Amino acid sequence: MKLNMVGKNIIRVDAEAKVTGEALYPQDIYLDNMVYGKTVRSTKPHAYIKVDIREAEKVDGVLKVFTYKDVPNKNEHGVVLKDHEVFASRKAIRVGEPIAFIVAETVRACEEAYRKIRIDYEELPAVFDPIEAMKEDAPKIHGDSNIIYHYKLRRGDIEEGKKKSKYIVENVYKSPMVEHAFLQPEAGLAYVEEDGTVVVVIATQYPHYDREEVAINLGLPEEKVKIINTNVGGAFGAREDITAQIHLALAAMVLKRPVKVIYSREESFLAHSKRHPMIMKYKTGADENGYLQYMEAEIIGDAGAHCSWAMNVLRKAGVHATGPYVIPHVKVDSYAVYTNNPFTGAMRGFGATQVPIAHEQQMDALAEKLGMNPIEFRMKNIFRKGSITATGQVLVDSVPLDRCIEAVDKSFKFSQLWKEGK
């Protein structure tokens, strides 16, 4: 068979434009008659708000300050649950939540108006610890419970597994919130075409979702909304949720002029999601021969103030909770919980990244109890062709994990050093 691509060094199509500086990101686009936007964001994690824009709108060069009152149709959006407000209406639920969008002839006028926006915050008790947030008497972020999602995985019989386990290790692992820090801070433009189509130019991971959301919020048919994806200066999951898209589209539609916004690095940190911090309580047991018998895990993921992909991420964490090991008796409960923290969403690995911190340390701890080389212990228990996972999937195709571990072991001289007591 002759292959056109495999085994060949393929030059990416946009590489030349990127090394010459010709590649356009949204901040690089300048349009005639363009005006500028600036987002006003909550400085409190949980508070009733009253917004006074009158002085700001009087600033020379300011065209309009948009708030929730100006959103023509629904004020909500979100990839799974519609729990983001385009602009916070009654209550702000996190630091950085958009409250208003100033549009002016110059960036400087935007900044002057920004200083003149008055927000009265009536602060509410806030909750930052997901375990606290799960309690009945915790402050509620949305509705009457902070628990967004509970994923259950059950396989075999835990009591049976415990009986068969001579060695049991029990530990709690915590992983932190992580910022994607893609290099291109969010920026975008919007303008209206002659036939009334609203065009948003932005770097996004989901132009089709963006289109749907913009159309719903603006009360337009989808064919009257166009999303143009420019070069994307890194995303890593953090451009899956809406940031400036709706603000820009709304302003352009109302003002009939091209509107541009560029976030600073600090604002970028405030605007997009983070990686879910997880609290992972693990109990794992093995028999006297070093075979895994059971695993019990409770995983609590902090979703922050908006759901974003919390249920998908916590489901994935639950599904991957055993790691690549055959365990006959498994019980996993994973939860996604609202807090007043920055919201969390997609990030490289999508929930599968956090759990190895727990399951791999459990493997090491068990190997230590058994007095066994941790590599040998893993080799006894790993998935191989034909293994059945805790979710019941039969691995019928290639599972070359044994070869991978052997290669790593050889390269690191791990087993050799372990034998020598190092």
Add this chain to the structure above:
Amino acid sequence: MVDISLTVNDRLYEISIDENMRLIDVLRDELGLIGTKEGCGEGECGACTVIMDGEIVNSCLVMGFQANGSNIVTIEGLKKDGKLHPVQRAYIEAGAVQCGFCIPGMVLATKALLDKNPNPSDEEIREGISGNLCRCTGYNKMLVATKKAMVYMKGE
């Protein structure tokens, strides 16, 4: 407003700028040289790197009027007569370009390094680009690209 004259990519500009503009604002907003990127605005990421009087600087930390009388090279100045600079060619071939936002600054830092030191060690290459953050590659591809560029530059 303040009058300044500066040479950018071999072309002399005599312009009047707002006192509050930084060099990056002058390049992007006044001269339309949008290849220079702003990633952080405080000298941490190096995306705004340009070569000023032979040395790399963060153009977000230089005030526009300070560039009066200076000679500046931006990413737009590397390609000459339709021909890519060896560093540009090497970056493309080595697969060192992903999202591309760090690339203008990274390429200029690499060029400035090789102009000063045509035979850098791996350590010196890493040091030379240590002021430029990249979130996609993990930097090893830049190392490969720089070594390729070293060879190309000697061949010229």
Add this chain to the structure above:
Amino acid sequence: MDIKKVYMGRSVEEVVRLLGEYENKAKVIAGGTDIVIALRNKVIEPELLIDISKVEELKGIKEDEEYITIGSITTFTEIVESEIFQSNLYGLHKACKMVGSPQIRNKGTIGGNIANGSPAADSVPPLMALDSIVTLLSIEGTREISLEDYYYDSIKENELLVNVKFKKPKDNQVLTFAKLGLRKALAISRLTLSSFIEFDDNIITSIRVASGALAKFPMREKEVEDYLLGKSLNEETIEGAIEALRNSMDERLKGRPTLPYKRIAISTILREILEEALVFEKGVKAW
């Protein structure tokens, strides 16, 4: 930023005159690596900005019979590339080489590092260990102050930092430096130490030790100096010096959350500067 007027300074005389005229309404800019951020964040809001980056009199490193004088707008790169700091003054080379990134070192200046007053300024501990003198000029005249005292009586609004100078070292004196940052490049110092030691037949006959990021501003570590004076450097005295520094830190940083961490971190950093000095004393270059 709301700057009304900018000035491209040509001479010291002219800059000093402008500073005298505008006082708190004016600010001097050289490398810009700190001040541009401060301007953008409105930490300072001057009306007039005076660029001194092209004032010839403030540039370069000069050597005479007695002193080495570094002009205030000398960049970190210029110090790193200077022959003067390749031998027993290597500590200053090392400190300047560890500042920020190549871009920052190409623009950032030694005068700015002092005048900005950061407790973590990398070049200050070695300069302080050298017992440097800072020269400040204003319309009222010239003021010379030791770098150690400078932080108690720092630059005034009408003053221009002209240079920093120190006595040329003797062959049996050596300057060392070590830094703890969170990563190699672009890391603000968590802890820096520098020592300037004179040896006579293995015995420390004079010593100055200065620290960065261990107090409100860089300072001399006199307890360590007192402990080591008259001793030779060996495992026991290095351990003793670490203990002496810990004791004075316990007093100074009482209740600070960073104290437990810095108490541990200090041992590696202090050991590094003393061992480098010891290697020099033995006649082998540590670098």
